[in-house]
Amino acid sequence: MLLDRFRIRGKLTALVIVPVLAVFGLTLPVVFERVGVAQRAGDVEATIQVAGRIGSLLQHLQHERMLAFGLLLGQVERSELVQEIAEVDDMVVDLRTDLGDLLPDEVSAAIDGVKQLAEVRAAALTGQADVAQILGAYGPTNTALIASLRLPFDVDTRTKAGQQVLALDRILRMGEGLSLGGALTVLLAADPDPQLASLFVANNAALLAESQQVLPLLTPGQLELVTLEQTAVAARTSPEFLERSALDPVGAVAGLNVRDLFPAMSSMITLGQFVEKRLIAEVTAEVRAERQAALTTAYSVLALVLLILIGVVALAVTIGRSVTLPLTRLTRSADRVARITESELTKIADDETDVAQPVRLDALDVRARDEIGDLARAFERVQDTAARLVERQAASRRNVAQMFGHVGRRTQNLVGRQLALIDRLEREETSPDRLESLYRLDHISSRLRRNAGSLVVLSGATGEDPHLAPVPLGDVVRLALGEIEDYTRVDVQFPPGWQPRPRSSPTSCWCWRS
Numbered sequence: 001m002l003l004d005r006f007r008i009r010g011k012l013t014a015l016v017i018v019p020v021l022a023v024f025g026l027t028l029p030v031v032f033e034r035v036g037v038a039q040r041a042g043d044v045e046a047t048i049q050v051a052g053r054i055g056s057l058l059q060h061l062q063h064e065r066m067l068a069f070g071l072l073l074g075q076v077e078r079s080e081l082v083q084e085i086a087e088v089d090d091m092v093v094d095l096r097t098d099l100g101d102l103l104p105d106e107v108s109a110a111i112d113g114v115k116q117l118a119e120v121r122a123a124a125l126t127g128q129a130d131v132a133q134i135l136g137a138y139g140p141t142n143t144a145l146i147a148s149l150r151l152p153f154d155v156d157t158r159t160k161a162g163q164q165v166l167a168l169d170r171i172l173r174m175g176e177g178l179s180l181g182g183a184l185t186v187l188l189a190a191d192p193d194p195q196l197a198s199l200f201v202a203n204n205a206a207l208l209a210e211s212q213q214v215l216p217l218l219t220p221g222q223l224e225l226v227t228l229e230q231t232a233v234a235a236r237t238s239p240e241f242l243e244r245s246a247l248d249p250v251g252a253v254a255g256l257n258v259r260d261l262f263p264a265m266s267s268m269i270t271l272g273q274f275v276e277k278r279l280i281a282e283v284t285a286e287v288r289a290e291r292q293a294a295l296t297t298a299y300s301v302l303a304l305v306l307l308i309l310i311g312v313v314a315l316a317v318t319i320g321r322s323v324t325l326p327l328t329r330l331t332r333s334a335d336r337v338a339r340i341t342e343s344e345l346t347k348i349a350d351d352e353t354d355v356a357q358p359v360r361l362d363a364l365d366v367r368a369r370d371e372i373g374d375l376a377r378a379f380e381r382v383q384d385t386a387a388r389l390v391e392r393q394a395a396s397r398r399n400v401a402q403m404f405g406h407v408g409r410r411t412q413n414l415v416g417r418q419l420a421l422i423d424r425l426e427r428e429e430t431s432p433d434r435l436e437s438l439y440r441l442d443h444i445s446s447r448l449r450r451n452a453g454s455l456v457v458l459s460g461a462t463g464e465d466p467h468l469a470p471v472p473l474g475d476v477v478r479l480a481l482g483e484i485e486d487y488t489r490v491d492v493q494f495p496p497g498w499q500p501r502p503r504s505s506p507t508s509c510w511c512w513r514s
Contacts, residue, residue: 016316027305034298041291052280060088062179065138068124075262110148146172163217164283170214177207182265190258225275401459408455415449
């Protein structure tokens with residue numbers, strides 16, 4: 001198998017890497033999803049920031065439209081309209097300067113639509129503009145600015161922050177409707193035109209639809225501001241104005257004075273700004289909280305996964321060390337036992353001396369109580385048994401060698417005494433037959449002494465060499481003949497005039513078998 005090629009640490013790594021990859025596979029989608037939520041929340045926050053600035057621009061455009069009607073009705077001075085126009089232009093420049101790349105292309109194009117009001121502005125300042133021209137210019141411009149924000153399309157309306165963004169879109173549209181309604185109220189009070197009355201009814205119907213959609217999305221605090229706005233409308237007109245204007249707008253404004261009604265309707269624009277700003281502040285706070293929560297969740301999950309990874313790696317390393325270290329010690333001890341045993345066996349097979357060193361093996365320091373600890377303790381017993389066996393074999397070998405040495409030396413002593421006795425008998429014997437028998441007995445004793453010397457050599461002792469000086473070659477030959485059984489069949493001849501010479505000199509002799 002493939003796993004058989006790996007060591008224990010490699011197998012543990014293969015065992016750990018599968019759940020680690022599984023944890024990463026299950027965690028990364030969660031992290032990416034939370035990061036995506038945070039990014040969308042950041043985009044919504046940027047959109048809300050742009051919407052807040054566009055809302056302020058809308059309020060000034062609505063006020064500019066009201067001033068244009070006021071100038072047309074003779075309720076304001078020309079300088080007031082000029083000042084408002086300049087303020088709107090400054091706001092457009094500040095928008096492009098401050099936001100820059102944050103402005104989407106749709107919003108930037110809608111802001112460019114403000115430039116198209118130049119002709120209407122000039123006509124209003126010169127007193128040549130009519131009501132329809134002013135309504136036809138400012139209404140589409142304001143509606144285009146609101147639509148360019150695309151607030152209902154770029155948020156998740158299932159979340160609280162998304163619902164607040166949707167409510168902001170409805171509030172902006174309601175603000176435009178209330179501003180237009182206030183302007184139409186002033187115009188109807190000045191001139192009860194049926195076309196203006198129809199436009200007023202249609203605007204009120206749109207406001208009612210917008211209010212029905214926005215009320216479920218507002219918080220209690222925001223509802224209070226909306227209620228305060230409706231109360232302010234009733235206070236500036238009459239308690240029955242809202243109900244009567246839906247049925248008979250001309251009759252509802254018939255008893256109202258334009259001079260008193262114009263400032264009241266102009267102030268409605270400022271009053272609607274409070275609802276819008278509070279909604280923007282709360283939406284911004286909600287989006288930032290959502291973004292922070294998403295990032296916190298992503299970082300927490302990622303940190304938890306990293307901690308689990310570090311813990312698993314540390315645990316794998318610890319377990320690997322706890323397994324590999326005892327096994328390494330067992331392997332080294334087994335190698336030492338094998339080497340010492342081979343060395344002892346080599347000594348037994350070769351030339352062991354009389355004095356052998358005792359076998360000493362290191363103890364295994366394994367305190368584990370698992371299967372590896374049991375194996376280590378069992379192997380330590382095997383190691384001790386092998387050491388004692390080697391020592392006993394060495395002791396037995398020494399005992400046998402000593403026995404051979406004692407037997408050989410005792411035999412040599414006895415044979416030496418026997419040869420001395422035979423020599424004395426040979427010197428005293430005169431009978432040729434008996435002398436021949438004594439020679440044969442002397443020869444057998446010499447061979448017996450040779451065998452005793454062989455035992456001494458087998459015991460490992462060096463033995464004693466009585467010949468320390470050079471020996472003549474003839475004597476060496478005769479001594480060698482004395483060690484064979486058929487010594488009588490060999491005749492040794494030396495050249496005439498042969499004399500013993502130093503050992504280093506060449507010497508010649510002839511030997512043959514008869």
